[in-house]
Amino acid sequence: MEGLADFYVRQALTDIGGFDWCVTEFVRVSGTLLPPKTFYRWCPELRTGARTRAGTSVHVQLLGSDPQCMAENAARAAELGAPAIDLNFGCPAKTVNRHRGGAVLLDEPEVVHQVVAAVRNAVPKHLPVSAKMRLGNCHGDFAVENARAIEAAGASWLTVHGRTKVQGYKPPAYWDQIALLRHAIAIPVIANGEIWTADDAHRCAQESQCDMLMLGRGAVSDPFLAQRIQQGSTADWADVRASLLKFIEDCLPTSTDLQLAGRLKQWMNYLRRDWPQAQTLYDVIKRCKSSADIAMHIESSTDIAA
Ligand SMILES: Cc1cc2nc3c(=O)[nH]c(=O)nc-3n(C[C@H](O)[C@H](O)[C@H](O)COP(=O)(O)O)c2cc1C
Known part of the structure; x- marks a missing residue:
């Protein structure tokens, strides 16, 4: 999460544990091949085998709309040791959206497909390429189309934040809508949004019919949340x-x-x-x-x- 889950927060949270992997804040790609120092700035873990101190794998997230440029930057991230590349199609920030980045791209499923396909082709086969999307930009009408575009482009899994961009961060997150995508595609779908407690996690898993969940703000408000969900931690x-x-x-x-x-x-x-x-x-x-x-x-x- 940009400005929130940086290196030190990732380190603190993964020290506590309960996470299978974590993802960097988005690295913005706009027209140039970024120098290695930019990747090291957003993902200092690249210097330590792309793992946090506790050994949790850190995936590098890219945000942008130019397939060729995204591909070149993904290839560079892979060269520098990223174990997986995640592509951001969910950011609602105006400054990002103005430059055709993040959630606005969900109005153009063909562009989403081109970006994922170009990155998939540019990155060694053994490295997963994944995508993160919201249900849509202004409405959810293209949700299935986007999910199918992402799958057809060769993504290994899809994380879905169960809200459109215009729904912002206002509760609820529509976990039942995530279930529609889960059944529309064959790759794993990871459900995300409004998971603050272990009970939320269980209800989200049930409603979204996803057995994998992504924690955002909930992991920062309760650093032991992942552990509570996985092992019923009683941390105080x-x-x-x-x-x-x-x-x-x-x-x-x-x-x-x-x-x-x-x-x-x-x-x-x-x-x-x-x-x-x-x-x-x-x-x-x-x-x-x-x-x-x-x-x-x-x-x-x-x-x-x-
Ligand atoms: C401050 C902030 C920064 C975020 N930055 C990113 C980001 O860089 N990449 C991303 O995929 N999602 C980002 N998100 C969205 C979260 O990953 C997540 O999808 C959203 O907050 C909903 O999940 P939650 O209710 O568990 O927080 C951000 C959210 C917040 C609040």
Whole structure:
């Protein structure tokens, strides 16, 4: 997730575990072959075998509409060690959509097909190419057509966020609509959208009829969510607090106090959905002047505040 699930957050979440793989924020492709340093910036894990510290595989996600240029950049990502290439057809951002990237392409299933096919042809056969789509841009009328276009172009699997672009991030996510796509194509479909609890995950699996799920914001608001879904983890605030302290330790060498406070405020903003302790910390961090101060407040936050 752009601006959210960066290297440090991926590292923190996969340290906790429960994920089969994770995906980078999107790398925007617009007209040029990006230099290796750009890929390393978005996916520092390429320097460590495309795995996070815990060993979880990291797929590289590309966003763009020019088949040839997407293909060249996918080939470069593969050369640099990406274990799989994911293609973004779901981003709702105006700046991205204005340049024919992300969810607007769902109005043009033939372009979606061309992009996936060009990337598939450019990347070694043993590396999976996957796609991520919403149900549509302004409506869901082309959902099946897009899913079929993606399958016909040779994608290995398809992740579906169960909303159109105009539906934004407003609940609900239409898991039942994902089931229609699941039955329209033969490649695996991964269901995504509004999974905040283990119970949501089970209902989503049932309604979408998908046995694979993708977690987005839910994994940030409850870092133990993947584990809870897979193994019924009973992690509590003390466990979250330990992850936060490790996160600070990891970020410190490359962040100023201001940057670290910004990162923590952003994470706390999601955490406070599930953890009342995070609300208290969110308010405190706004006034903190140094990272030592922040760490001290996190360390002393207790379950009693709940
Ligand atoms: C801040 C933010 C950034 C996102 N960036 C990306 C992205 O780079 N690539 C992508 O495929 N989806 C991105 N998404 C969409 C999520 O992957 C996911 O599809 C969406 O949030 C719905 O799932 P959720 O309800 O589990 O969060 C982003 C979502 C948010 C909130």
